[in-house]
Amino acid sequence: MRRGNLPVAEGGAGTAAVAGVATDVLRLLTESGQTLAVAESLTGGMVAAELTAVPGASRSFRGSVTAYATELKHRVLGVDAGLLAAEGAVNAQVAAEMAAGVRRVMGATWGIATTGVAGPDPQDGQPVGTVFVAVDGPGGRKTARLRLNGSRAEIRRESARTVLELLSSQLRENARGQDTEQNGGI
Numbered sequence: 264m265r266r267g268n269l270p271v272a273e274g275g276a277g278t279a280a281v282a283g284v285a286t287d288v289l290r291l292l293t294e295s296g297q298t299l300a301v302a303e304s305l306t307g308g309m310v311a312a313e314l315t316a317v318p319g320a321s322r323s324f325r326g327s328v329t330a331y332a333t334e335l336k337h338r339v340l341g342v343d344a345g346l347l348a349a350e351g352a353v354n355a356q357v358a359a360e361m362a363a364g365v366r367r368v369m370g371a372t373w374g375i376a377t378t379g380v381a382g383p384d385p386q387d388g389q390p391v392g393t394v395f396v397a398v399d400g401p402g403g404r405k406t407a408r409l410r411l412n413g414s415r416a417e418i419r420r421e422s423a424r425t426v427l428e429l430l431s432s433q434l435r436e437n438a439r440g441q442d443t444e445q446n447g448g449i
Contacts, residue, residue, distance in 0.1 A: 278313070278420065280424050281309075281313050281420060281427065282316065284427040284428055285310075285313040285314050285316070286317050288430055288434065289317050289319070289320055289322075289324070291438070292373070293322050293323050295434070295437075298323050298324070298325050298371040298372045298373070299323055299324055299373045299375065299430070300326055300366055300370075300373070300374050300375075301314070301326075301365060301374070302327070302328050302364065303328070303330070303376070303377050304329075304330055304352060304361070304378040304379070305377055305381045305394065305419060305422060306419050306422050306423050306426075307329055308327065308329045309419055309423045310423045311324075311326075311327035311329075325369040327365070328365050330361065333347055333351075333352045334347075336360075336378075340364030340365055340368065341360065341363075341367070351387025352378055353378055353380055353386055353389040353393055353395065354378070354395060355397070355408060357395070358378045358396060358397035358406050359397045359399065361376035361397065362374040362397040362398060363399040363404065366399050366400070372400060372401065373401075373430060375397065375426050375429070375430050376396065376397045376426070377394065377395075377423065377426050378394070378395050379392075379409070380393050381415045381418045381419050382414075382415045391418070392409075392410055392412055393410060394411060394418065394421075394425075395409070396409065396429055397426075397429075398429050398430050400433060405429060409421070
């Protein structure tokens, strides 16, 4: 099956929604000549894996950093050490700084990030299922806080799907803005 110029990645029933969003994101990036980098914590590389499962991903996907350990969020991605010390890694600002950091490190148009608690235990005073996702790109930054239920695998999968959907929304919004600008406004 194909969508646009990119074939839809195949996967199990649990990953079909993530694969579909990954395919859509890569199509939008390719059509606009833009690139993407990913910073992951709780998803542990799942977002990058979904993206690279799509044939042709190399046209837009620059790479990823799985900064699972808190100190790597600072050392590799440039997340403020004071913020991490004061708030912990499960925080909207941390997600935003991770997305900006991976965008900078990888030289990408867009950066996305996931951080949160998949379980089995709470972390940084946050209950299991608390997740923050972020997008950083030409249109600015956007973060979302999620309160997810389910197993560890379900929380991670839903986090991956949601960060890709947030990026897809931003890409569509930017494309509409560019179309309006190029056509002299509405």
